[in-house]
Amino acid sequence: MPSEQLTKNNLKQQIEYFKQVELAMMNILEDERELEINLKNERDKTMTIVSSVGEGLLVIDNDYKIVLINEIAARFLEVSVAGVIGKDAKEIINMYKGSEKLPDEKRPVAKTLKTGKIVTIRLDDDIYYIVSSGRRFPITLISTPLVSKGNIVGAVVVFSDITEEKKLDEAKSSFIATASHQLRTPLTTIRWYSEMLSNGDAGPLNKDQKVFMEKIYNGILKLNEALGILLSLARIEGGGNVKINPVKTNLVKFTDEIIKSLALLAKEKKINIKINAVEKDLPEVLIDQAMLSQVIVNLLSNAIRYTDNKGKIEISIAVFGNSVIYSIKDDGIGIPQGQQKNIFNKFFRAENAISKIPDGNGIGLTLVKNFVEFWKGKIWFESPTVWIGKKGGEERKGTIFYLTIPI
Amino acid sequence: MDKKSVLIIEDDFYITRAYSIKLEKEGINVLSVSDGEAAIDFLKKNNSPDLVVLDLMLPKKSGFEVLSEIRANNKWKNVPVIVLSNIGAQEDVQKIKELGVIEYLVKADIGIDEVIEKIKKYLQ
Numbered sequence: 001m002p003s004e005q006l007t008k009n010n011l012k013q014q015i016e017y018f019k020q021v022e023l024a025m026m027n028i029l030e031d032e033r034e035l036e037i038n039l040k041n042e043r044d045k046t047m048t049i050v051s052s053v054g055e056g057l058l059v060i061d062n063d064y065k066i067v068l069i070n071e072i073a074a075r076f077l078e079v080s081v082a083g084v085i086g087k088d089a090k091e092i093i094n095m096y097k098g099s100e101k102l103p104d105e106k107r108p109v110a111k112t113l114k115t116g117k118i119v120t121i122r123l124d125d126d127i128y129y130i131v132s133s134g135r136r137f138p139i140t141l142i143s144t145p146l147v148s149k150g151n152i153v154g155a156v157v158v159f160s161d162i163t164e165e166k167k168l169d170e171a172k173s174s175f176i177a178t179a180s181h182q183l184r185t186p187l188t189t190i191r192w193y194s195e196m197l198s199n200g201d202a203g204p205l206n207k208d209q210k211v212f213m214e215k216i217y218n219g220i221l222k223l224n225e226a227l228g229i230l231l232s233l234a235r236i237e238g239g240g241n242v243k244i245n246p247v248k249t250n251l252v253k254f255t256d257e258i259i260k261s262l263a264l265l266a267k268e269k270k271i272n273i274k275i276n277a278v279e280k281d282l283p284e285v286l287i288d289q290a291m292l293s294q295v296i297v298n299l300l301s302n303a304i305r306y307t308d309n310k311g312k313i314e315i316s317i318a319v320f321g322n323s324v325i326y327s328i329k330d331d332g333i334g335i336p337q338g339q340q341k342n343i344f345n346k347f348f349r350a351e352n353a354i355s356k357i358p359d360g361n362g363i364g365l366t367l368v369k370n371f372v373e374f375w376k377g378k379i380w381f382e383s384p385t386v387w388i389g390k391k392g393g394e395e396r397k398g399t400i401f402y403l404t405i406p407i
Numbered sequence: 408m409d410k411k412s413v414l415i416i417e418d419d420f421y422i423t424r425a426y427s428i429k430l431e432k433e434g435i436n437v438l439s440v441s442d443g444e445a446a447i448d449f450l451k452k453n454n455s456p457d458l459v460v461l462d463l464m465l466p467k468k469s470g471f472e473v474l475s476e477i478r479a480n481n482k483w484k485n486v487p488v489i490v491l492s493n494i495g496a497q498e499d500v501q502k503i504k505e506l507g508v509i510e511y512l513v514k515a516d517i518g519i520d521e522v523i524e525k526i527k528k529y530l531q
Contacts, residue, residue, distance in 0.1 A: 189419070193421070
């Protein structure tokens with residue numbers, strides 16, 4: 001029966017076909033399972049890396065939702081890893097600067113999502129996290145953009161609880177403040193009595209005694225200057241409680257007065273100081289004059305001290321956007337390349353500075369930076385810098401310090 | 408002409424002594440007390456001095472309190488006061504200036520001769 005034969009053959013063929021389909025499907029399933037296992041392995045690996053990061057790690061998407069969190073971050077924020085995925089990070093964490101709530105648009109992640117830039121928070125930025133239990137702790141943080149196919153799709157946040165570091169920092173500042181005050185009291189007695197001794201209040205001195213007393217007196221003045229800077233630093237680093245008294249200030253006139261007060265120092269070394277005010281109608285700035293004076297005096301006396309005899313110093317004042325850029329340029333010894341990153345560190349002195357003047361205190365620039373940043377300005381420098389030589393060609397020597405003052 | 412008188416309110420014996428040596432040479436009458444309570448007591452029992460030199464860190468009653476009491480009392484409120492202290496924090500300076508002083512000086516930052524010159528100037 002041909003038809004029957006046909007059907008049988010047909011059935012055989014169909015069975016064969018289904019067997020092949022089954023085999024193919026088995027293969028596919030196996031591939032997929034393998035893929036799944038691989039994926040799971042990869043994910044486990046990533047999660048292991050993420051959870052072994054010693055700091056809190058969060059990945060936040062464009063809508064501010066948490067997409068990934070490691071164990072340490074969950075512990076800091078007092079949440080469970082599973083429970084927090086998909087939640088709005090702003091609802092989990094409140095951010096404060098000192099005692100004021102940080103507006104949403106000023107949060108580091110918001111800035112990163114908007115600008116695509118890395119945003120960093122340091123110890124002295126005074127930023128706190130407050131979690132749902134009400135626990136408040138100071139943090140340092142770095143927020144990095146997550147970019148996919150050229151688009152910003154989120155931010156990776158790495159943060160640390162710096163409660164201990166902050167305590168240490170505060171203790172340090174308070175120690176400096178107390179120590180400075182306690183040291184000033186005996187210093188006053190030494191200063192006043194050595195002055196009285198020099199002036200013959202206890203009878204006339206011979207020539208040698210006069211010279212010796214002069215040495216003692218100069219030593220006291222140096223010690224007192226260093227103490228004054230330490231005290232100012234301790235106050236500004238203590239944060240929060242610095243009271244200032246901003247007044248409208250004409251920078252050219254103000255600078256002129258400072259140059260006059262340093263004239264003796266400059267004259268001894270035959271150093272010429274000149275002011276270039278680029279604009280005729282330079283706006284007045286609203287600033288605490290005691291702070292501004294300390295900044296300019298420090299930079300200018302450094303420029304005089306670290307410049308050879310007959311050197312020159314140029315001060316330029318110009319408006320740039322919403323700020324005044326104030327610069328002090330000298331043709332002195334400069335700052336060695338390898339040491340430039342340390343120049344604002346407390347007690348640091350560059351090697352060439354030490355060999356020129358062995359007994360500097362190394363805290364002047366730290367104070368300058370702190371003050372400038374306190375009034376929300378910026379400070380930077382360039383060394384060596386460009387001077388036009390006598391024959392017209394460019395010469396690279398000296399240092400130029402720039403700082404900004406908001407208008 | 409009557410001698411001018413200065414009341415020194417200062418707990419450090421040697422600082423007081425330095426003022427005395429220098430001011431007496433200038434023919435100025437030096438009166439002194441070494442704590443805040445004694446200062447108020449002295450003012451109550453005597454005629455007002457021509458000038459007060461006030462320290463801030465004082466036993467029993469601080470210089471801040473002494474100055475507040477001086478300014479709140481009708482008899483003394485016009486007495487000129489110079490603060491000479493080793494506290495130099497801006498907030499303290501501000502607080503003192505609001506209470507009313509003719510000058511606020513940080514002791515360690517100024518020489519004795521300059522202090523005496525200032526006192527003489529304010530006594531004229």
